[in-house]
Structures are given as structure tokens and as C-alpha cells.
Amino acid sequence: MKIKLDRTLCDGFGKCAEHAPTVFSLDEWGYASLAGSAEVPADLEPQVRRAILDCPVDAILERLATPAGRLTPPAGELAPQPGPA
């Protein structure tokens, strides 16, 4: 699985690093960042899914692959749709 951490949403609750300390690290104020790659190894997926569910501000997103093999854009990065003429 691939994830994205939106650091602008993180409020420093630390749940992510509690569940998956090798994936998330906390700075001196408790705000999270990815400790390594956004690609999560299969054996760590359960802990990361728990972190996604427990993050109180939904700052961690799983990026899902589309049938064409492309990753869905995170919320806020969706292309505008054409409106009526």
C-alpha cells in the first residue's frame, strides 16, 4: 500500500507513531512525518491501517491504485470538472 501524510492537518496526537513507529516519526513537538518511503511493506500494513483509523484529524491517507495503475490523487488534488457551457 502507498500512503500520504498531510502534515498541514497533523495535530500532533502521536497515534500514528504509537501504532507504526517504523513508518511514522514524531518531531520534538509531536508532529508526524514519514520515517521512510510512502510505500508501506506488506507486513506493516495492519499497523498502518490502525494508524489511519485512529488519526483524529484524518491526516493519513491510503492512495489507491486505479485500474489503469495510476494512483488516485489525494483529496484537494482532484482536477476540476468542466461545467455547463
Ligand code: SF4
Ligand atoms: S495520528 Fe494523525 S494527528 Fe496524530 S501525529 Fe499522527 S498524523 Fe498527526
